[in-house]
Amino acid sequence: MSQNFFKKYSYIPFRLLPLIALLLFTSNIFSPQIGFILTFFLPLIMITYLNGTDRDKKSDAYNLVALAIAAFYSPIIAFYFILIVAVPALLLYYDSVTEKKLYPVITSGIPVLIVTVIALLALPEYRQMLHDAIVQNIDAISKQIQQNNVPLEERGYIAYISNNKDKIAQLGIFLLPCLSYSYTSLLSFVSRNFAYKFRNLPIKLFKVPDMLIIPFLVGGFLILTETTTLKMISYNSTVIFSTLFFFQGLDLVNFFMQKFNIFVFLRLLVYIIIFSEPFMLIAVALFGLFDNWFHFDQMRLKKDKK
Numbered sequence: 001m002s003q004n005f006f007k008k009y010s011y012i013p014f015r016l017l018p019l020i021a022l023l024l025f026t027s028n029i030f031s032p033q034i035g036f037i038l039t040f041f042l043p044l045i046m047i048t049y050l051n052g053t054d055r056d057k058k059s060d061a062y063n064l065v066a067l068a069i070a071a072f073y074s075p076i077i078a079f080y081f082i083l084i085v086a087v088p089a090l091l092l093y094y095d096s097v098t099e100k101k102l103y104p105v106i107t108s109g110i111p112v113l114i115v116t117v118i119a120l121l122a123l124p125e126y127r128q129m130l131h132d133a134i135v136q137n138i139d140a141i142s143k144q145i146q147q148n149n150v151p152l153e154e155r156g157y158i159a160y161i162s163n164n165k166d167k168i169a170q171l172g173i174f175l176l177p178c179l180s181y182s183y184t185s186l187l188s189f190v191s192r193n194f195a196y197k198f199r200n201l202p203i204k205l206f207k208v209p210d211m212l213i214i215p216f217l218v219g220g221f222l223i224l225t226e227t228t229t230l231k232m233i234s235y236n237s238t239v240i241f242s243t244l245f246f247f248q249g250l251d252l253v254n255f256f257m258q259k260f261n262i263f264v265f266l267r268l269l270v271y272i273i274i275f276s277e278p279f280m281l282i283a284v285a286l287f288g289l290f291d292n293w294f295h296f297d298q299m300r301l302k303k304d305k306k
Contacts, residue, residue: 015059017049019066025081026074039084043191046089051198083112088188092195105206106244108188109181113240116177127173134169138162178236182243189247206251208244210292216241242285249288250274252296 021042028035049055071078091104119126142162161168189206196203219237222230253274257267274280 014049014052014054015062017045017052018063021045021085022067022070022078022081025085026077029074029077040187040190042085043089043092043187044194046085047093047191047195047198050089050093080112083115084184084187087111088184088191092188092191096195096199096201103209105185105188105192105247106208106212109184109240112184113177113181116180120173120176130173130176131166131169134172135165138165138168174232175235175239178239178243181240185243185247205255206247208241208248208288208292212241212244213292245288246281246285247288248291249284249286252287252291253284 024038024045025035025042027038067078067081070081088104088108091102091108094100095102095104138161142158192206193203215237219234219241222234223238225231225234253270254267257270262270274284
């Protein structure tokens, strides 16, 4: 009887994958550092569920009820779970099962971007809470560093940051929309290959559509204006498009390392250098940007034909 029971209900853990992802997402409350890392894997869990053969309308209903219960007790957690985890997973899933181009890496961050902008504009108490949190973190970090033996040069940087903490907090609040967008798009970018491999689809290099070059240039030129609002739009658009072009450049770097059979250890070293040096981040983003004009992928195709 027990064997029949487990055989009959062996699908239960699979059907609970969205609930498991939601529970793991709550780790952001107790330990933001751990939650930040775990969140990278949550879209993969959701994609596994969406592509599962045991998934049906009943399992979808169960998980929607669980999400509604979570929203009753913690609306913010449930809401951001939908924006940061569910939306990227759904876009990647439907992009892999339909013939329409949904551009999930580009579009997945739009909902959280809009919500963040509305929250900052409509909720002054939310802006003040963020401001106070940033200032408190700057004070705590500065105090901790000052207690240690640090060189005089670093003490100067610490003093500068501490004396301008209000301006830094204000800038952080203004950049929150683009940072939220970039983080969500990063989750989609990381999960993209997994979603396509699940459907046995060919994995193409990520490419920013040429039509987005115009808003990128317009947003960049807005920085020359004297209006604060336009400058903030410029900063946010620059960060957003720089992130997308960085993804494009990183995909190209990964492709060429595979093309020339670079050793795994050297690949890891290249990634460490890229992510540890700011100028390398800029270089990779420029590599992706120039690909829209020089079409490195087409050059690759011509080489393969010879």
